[in-house]
Amino acid sequence: MTIPMTNSSRKAARRPRDLVTLLATLAVTALVTALGTFAAQTTAGLDADLTTATRVLPSFVLFILNTIGATSIIFVPVLVGISLLTRNRTRQLVDALLAAGLSVLTLVAISILVVQSNSPRLILALTGGIQTEGVTPLDPLIAGLISFLVIARVFDRGKLGLIATISVIALSFASLVAGQTTIVTQLVNILLGWAIGLAVRYSFGTPINRASVEKLVEALDSGGLIFDQIDLSLETSEGRIYRAILKTGAQINVWVFDWELQGSGVLGSWWRGLTIKTSGDFKGMSIRRRVERTALLTYAISATGVCVPEVELVREIEPDSIFIALENLSGSSFADINSRKIQITASQIEKFLTDVKTMHDADIAHRSLAAENIYVTQSGDIAITGVHSGTVAATDLQQRVDLAEALVTASRSSSILETVQIAKKLFSTKELIRTIPAIQGVAMSRKTRQYLASNKELMKDLRKALGELAPSADLQPISFQRIKWKNILLASASVVALYVLVPQFSQISLKDLITTAEWKWAGVALIASGLTYFASTALLLSFISVPVNRYRTLQAQLAASFATLVTPPTLGSVAVNIRFLSRAGVSGPAAATAVGVSQVVIFFIHVLLLVVFGVVAGTQTDFSFRPSRITLVIFVVIFALLILGFSINQVRNWILNKTRPIFSQAGPTLAIIAQQPQRLLLSVLASISLNFAYIVAFFAALNAFGSDISFATAAFVYLAGATLGQAAPTPGGIGAVEAALIAGLTASGIPSGTALSGVLLYRVATFWLPVLPGWYAFANLQSKNAL
16 A cells, blocks of 8 residues: 655645635625724714713623733633643744734834824824824724634634623723724724734735545545555645555545634635626635535436436545545547547547536536546546536536537537537537527636637637527627626726716805706707707618618607617617618618718717817917817827827728728728718708707707807817717716816806806706607507607
């Protein structure tokens, strides 16, 4: 019998669970501090009520609490230190003392910063008053005690942990009763002490206390697995893998999960589970749960007849480790075979896809059908490994993603044509077509994502091959990402816009706004707003060669205004118009091209008018807009960067590759329209009318509050502000449009109060009031299946 002499060269391990807990503790600390600061008056009242209420407590109760609190700061660390020394944990005691000292110094430093911050709310939340002289907001001793106890792992130790918990509560309560601190402060003290203790523990690592190989051997023998040889095959971030040869000649793989590695991979899996909708990516903190899940999935899949490594034994080795022994499969994975430039046979691909169908029929999703987990055994059979990430009672979406990854793996290992031909025999056309939207790299398991990162064409070609099975099928796209950077940017921009705009509302009085406004101008703004929908209708129809109901097209423009309430300005309008035209009988490519070309025409007319009105406004004496030096420098730098970018081949080619498809689609339509002067003239006039209607609405809104701005200046400010607003990621350009227009008006000499009032009226007339009729038009078109 051969047994490895050493377990590992590591003396300490950084527990992933400590990192996860540390981040959570810091987040809770920030939240408690923010809430306490925001509701400083409320928390101060609670502290005063608590102090008043405790005065009615019997004196002996207060005496006991004070005694426990006063003595615990000395005796608890002494008891814990003795306990550590008797158990030969000198290193742990040194780390605990270091953490306590660091915690004390950190809280003293934070207290000084709080006092010097001159933030009345923060000081009131942490001290219960506004006096800062001779006051230490935070209690370094409590935090130091908590850090010491965290490093010593006292809270995990029965009676000693109970004594420590009571001592901390008594110490905190005694400070509250004496009026020396606040509830928020005590929570922050405990949380910061806990966080610093975890930070030290994670930085220096936890002394390894894992089950020895001898203990593992005893557990295997007691389970009836008598072996001749056992060797450490691999040590990963999640555990140890031993390969053992039994007396019978069979080989097994023993996965040993140690307590110190609890939480390994949790942050990545949680983040993926939060951002990707396929769910099931959440890993638990408990190593026992992971082993149990692996065993459950293995038994469930094996029961369907699919070949998987059988579970030989699952057992705990003392309280520190748990292992699962699995059958060792002799063979090669699809990935290994592919690396040797050997193609998988058609029969093997068919057996693999048959196994996938068998699992799905039992509502089991493997969720990691990468080529590395599919084995061809020495007998030529197909076996599936890596079942630990699977799911029983799998949802329809999980099964679609599972099949998508299986098809990707089969296509990678064989060919797309052969894979599709085999899949047609096993799955219905409907099943395969519904899989197309799920063929996305983001939905696949890690190994497959890594492969597809350098083989993106495979997914494109596979989707194309499956799409040929039913060319006219209506595919519903799947958005797997819950959280996108675009949404984060949108939320951030909204917050910034509110931060900029809300203070400006204090400059105007709603009563004065209503009583002083010239409402005839407001009526003009409203009429001009209504004309924009007729202009946009005419513009869209000028690019359509087939008959389309004009009234419904007008309704679609109103519906688009409702869609922009929840999407960026251009995006909502484009999506609604393309869908409307498609339902109206216009082919998909023609609808997309018509809408795209209309946006191009609007853009060029918009830029042309911006230049024209800029020149006109610049020749007028009432236009005092003078860009600052920094603005001119920024524009020069941007222009220089654009020139530099186009001078670089890679950048220029990237831009051309992105824009070439757009012009290739829009080019034929523009060429046809150019040969029809009437359509070309109609599109130009409609685009000019659309811009002029918005300019008139903006000019009228400003005149409603007595502004003496010229029409040319108002037009220039509107066109410039609208350009910036259209690029904003916020719904309807909310915040960005208002900020840009107000900035332009104030720069041109309009008082900020008048500028804000006029912009708000303009936005009400052109954005907010059309929402209700837009909602009705949206619902009406949907009820008639026209949208």
